[in-house]
Amino acid sequence: MELLKKVMEGIKPVDREMMREARKRADNLTKPPGSLGDLEEIAVRLCGITGSITPDVGKKTVLVMAADNGVCNEGVAAYPQQVTALMAMGMAEGTAGVAVFARLVGADLKVFDLGMKEPVGKIGIINKRIRPGTANMAQGPAMTKGEAVQAIEIGIQAVFDAVDSGYRMVATGEVGIGNTTSASAVLAALEGIDPQETTGRGAGLDDAGLLGKIEVIRKAIAGNKPDPADVLDVISKVGGLDIAGMTGIYLGAAYRRIPVVIDGFISSVAALSAAKLNPLSLEYMFPSHLSAEKGGGPALDRLGLKPCLDLGMRLGEGSGAVLMFYIIEAAAAALVQMKTFEEAGIKKV
Amino acid sequence: MELLKKVMEGIKPVDREMMREARKRADNLTKPPGSLGDLEEIAVRLCGITGSITPDVGKKTVLVMAADNGVCNEGVAAYPQQVTALMAMGMAEGTAGVAVFARLVGADLKVFDLGMKEPVGKIGIINKRIRPGTANMAQGPAMTKGEAVQAIEIGIQAVFDAVDSGYRMVATGEVGIGNTTSASAVLAALEGIDPQETTGRGAGLDDAGLLGKIEVIRKAIAGNKPDPADVLDVISKVGGLDIAGMTGIYLGAAYRRIPVVIDGFISSVAALSAAKLNPLSLEYMFPSHLSAEKGGGPALDRLGLKPCLDLGMRLGEGSGAVLMFYIIEAAAAALVQMKTFEEAGIKKV
Numbered sequence: 001m002e003l004l005k006k007v008m009e010g011i012k013p014v015d016r017e018m019m020r021e022a023r024k025r026a027d028n029l030t031k032p033p034g035s036l037g038d039l040e041e042i043a044v045r046l047c048g049i050t051g052s053i054t055p056d057v058g059k060k061t062v063l064v065m066a067a068d069n070g071v072c073n074e075g076v077a078a079y080p081q082q083v084t085a086l087m088a089m090g091m092a093e094g095t096a097g098v099a100v101f102a103r104l105v106g107a108d109l110k111v112f113d114l115g116m117k118e119p120v121g122k123i124g125i126i127n128k129r130i131r132p133g134t135a136n137m138a139q140g141p142a143m144t145k146g147e148a149v150q151a152i153e154i155g156i157q158a159v160f161d162a163v164d165s166g167y168r169m170v171a172t173g174e175v176g177i178g179n180t181t182s183a184s185a186v187l188a189a190l191e192g193i194d195p196q197e198t199t200g201r202g203a204g205l206d207d208a209g210l211l212g213k214i215e216v217i218r219k220a221i222a223g224n225k226p227d228p229a230d231v232l233d234v235i236s237k238v239g240g241l242d243i244a245g246m247t248g249i250y251l252g253a254a255y256r257r258i259p260v261v262i263d264g265f266i267s268s269v270a271a272l273s274a275a276k277l278n279p280l281s282l283e284y285m286f287p288s289h290l291s292a293e294k295g296g297g298p299a300l301d302r303l304g305l306k307p308c309l310d311l312g313m314r315l316g317e318g319s320g321a322v323l324m325f326y327i328i329e330a331a332a333a334a335l336v337q338m339k340t341f342e343e344a345g346i347k348k349v
Numbered sequence: 350m351e352l353l354k355k356v357m358e359g360i361k362p363v364d365r366e367m368m369r370e371a372r373k374r375a376d377n378l379t380k381p382p383g384s385l386g387d388l389e390e391i392a393v394r395l396c397g398i399t400g401s402i403t404p405d406v407g408k409k410t411v412l413v414m415a416a417d418n419g420v421c422n423e424g425v426a427a428y429p430q431q432v433t434a435l436m437a438m439g440m441a442e443g444t445a446g447v448a449v450f451a452r453l454v455g456a457d458l459k460v461f462d463l464g465m466k467e468p469v470g471k472i473g474i475i476n477k478r479i480r481p482g483t484a485n486m487a488q489g490p491a492m493t494k495g496e497a498v499q500a501i502e503i504g505i506q507a508v509f510d511a512v513d514s515g516y517r518m519v520a521t522g523e524v525g526i527g528n529t530t531s532a533s534a535v536l537a538a539l540e541g542i543d544p545q546e547t548t549g550r551g552a553g554l555d556d557a558g559l560l561g562k563i564e565v566i567r568k569a570i571a572g573n574k575p576d577p578a579d580v581l582d583v584i585s586k587v588g589g590l591d592i593a594g595m596t597g598i599y600l601g602a603a604y605r606r607i608p609v610v611i612d613g614f615i616s617s618v619a620a621l622s623a624a625k626l627n628p629l630s631l632e633y634m635f636p637s638h639l640s641a642e643k644g645g646g647p648a649l650d651r652l653g654l655k656p657c658l659d660l661g662m663r664l665g666e667g668s669g670a671v672l673m674f675y676i677i678e679a680a681a682a683a684l685v686q687m688k689t690f691e692e693a694g695i696k697k698v
Contacts, residue, residue, distance in 0.1 A: 030445065031664050032427065032552035032664070035552070035662065035663045036664055036668075037660045037661025037663065038660045086695050090693060095379070095687055096687065097378075097380055097687055100687055101683070103682075103686075104679055104682050105679075204381045292386055307659075308658060308659055309657060309658065310659055311388055311676070313386040314386065319385075323675070327672065329453060330450050330453055330454075333450070333452075337443075337444065338445065339439065344435065
């Protein structure tokens with residue numbers, strides 16, 4: 001709780017003076033004003049985040065939180081829980097989607113085991129196990145508040161370690177069979193909306209499976225009565241270790257003043273959790289893609305964020321966030337490497 | 350006309366058998382079926398285009414067509430025509446937006462002078478001058494049909510040379526003050542719609558400027574009476590050398606069976622021209638971003654294409670297309686480098 005408290009109290013707004021300076025440069029680059037669209041907004045915010053007019057975000061990593069979900073006992077997922085560990089191993093081996101994309105864009109990938117059912121003991125998977133998966137939230141709280149805090153602090157520490165190793169941009173990722181169920185539950189509980197509005201087919205439920213999943217979430221919320229005003233209460237009762245860990249990543253990135261990229265639905269729910277814990281953390285977040293999972297759009301809407309990528313993806317893992325890395329790098333490169341009209345000797349109209 | 354004729358008659362459909370095989374692999378990768386969304390469609394089509402289950406699109410270049418437009422005499426543009434050459438030089442020097450992005454994604458950039466007002470004689474700008482800019486289409490045809498064919502063939506030859514040099518993916522780009530006017534005119538003429546539907550503010554016209562631009566386009570179409578069924582007639586009467594050149598790039602890419610990426614509005618109009626000359630060319634095209642220029646969305650709609658990037662960009666140059674290179678590479682990498690369930694030893698559900 002020490003670390004979380006320190007971070008929550010220590011997050012500062014981005015540097016608005018530097019943003020003004022960056023906007024001035026962006027307006028004077030050799031292009032019609034505003035013609036780089038969102039890239040200009042991204043670049044300006046990068047300057048505010050880093051406090052530099054030449055933001056350097058070239059060294060980057062995706063931090064993947066792996067955990068299992070006890071609610072799978074209710075039959076809410078299309079795959080057995082063992083697949084979580086197999087997918088995590090695929091990430092460590094470099095054959096999972098997020099690993100392939102990370103290699104392509106020159107990003108590193110770190111997998112943290114926050115609590116998969118069984119430890120896998122594989123090189124490349126960092127052991128931060130809190131418990132062997134959450135409890136079944138349809139029968140009681142998914143975890144204790146202390147465990148949720150522990151997971152958040154692992155996420156915070158993961159960012160701190162990354163920054164200390166020279167990384168200048170991070171993305172959130174996750175893997176965990178059943179985690180669209182916990183994410184849908186957290187979103188519904190935090191926003192006080194019916195699970196029907198937040199719940200999709202996950203990895204591939206049919207109509208009956210989807211209805212069952214919604215019922216399970218309703219039951220979990222009714223039974224646990226999470227307090228919408230208390231994010232830690234919500235995450236511990238109906239969330240997951242991965243969601244908690246990613247919440248920590250957003251908070252840690254804001255505290256250490258580096259940009260953090262949101263992946264899809266589950267990552268967005270963690271982002272919303274972080275933004276509710278400290279609204280200033282939102283200033284350090286960048287959305288990536290519009291997830292095809294039902295709750296993805298609504299979660300980003302609640303954050304007031306508009307994604308740049310529309311690829312119909314719903315893989316999770318951090319796969320969409322990693323693709324956004326180079327768009328953000330392009331925004332920074334444009335601001336730094338393009339000439340202004342003055343520099344190019346063109347009279348501005 | 351020889352080369353254009355040969356290409357028009359020689360374009361073949363993509364390899365559907367290879368696409369079926371690719372789809373089978375995509376469906377068996379270690380991810381929920383369809384969860385990579387558009388990336389799966391892109392990968393499958395890449396296999397159809399290249400005839401390979403392991404499509405290699407790593408070596409790539411953006412081909413920029415530079416040309417001036419006589420219609421600028423009517424006051425349709427926010428910048429003087431001299432800026433065309435200055436922007437082209439910025440590309441050759443590596444400081445223009447498209448050059449910055451190309452460097453970032455590891456793509457090469459080639460600028461072809463198809464007819465800027467004055468020759469610039471700069472290293473990195475390839476001299477393919479047909480005439481010193483088009484004539485003022487408000488007073489008569491922009492160019493002769495022979496000149497339009499010449500420009501198209503330069504585009505075709507540019508792709509042929511690129512493929513012969515080992516490039517496996519190209520993007521279209523352009524630079525030319527006044528070319529949103531010619532693109533709006535071509536789109537309106539080809540589709541028989543009022544220029545008001547196709548005409549935007551370009552590099553930054555005010556309300557009065559926009560109304561004037563629309564009137565000029567109406568006058569050009571009324572005066573030249575381009576035949577909507579004859580693409581060469583439309584391009585030569587109310588188009589531009591850059592649009593003609595890019596039309597050739599699309600045709601050449603289809604003939605040589607490599608993927609070609611569409612940039613924004615002007616590139617999309619050229620793509621539409623190519624698709625009307627030979628509908629099979631469409632099978633080799635990939636959209637990139639949704640341009641903020643008014644005609645951008647409508648032009649892609651007419652092609653039946655949905656862009657993946659929504660960045661509010663309207664810079665042209667090929668800048669958005671170059672950002673799409675990475676997404677297309679990611680699609681190919683996923684198909685080639687991810688494991689199938691069988692390969693990973695996971696029983697598929």
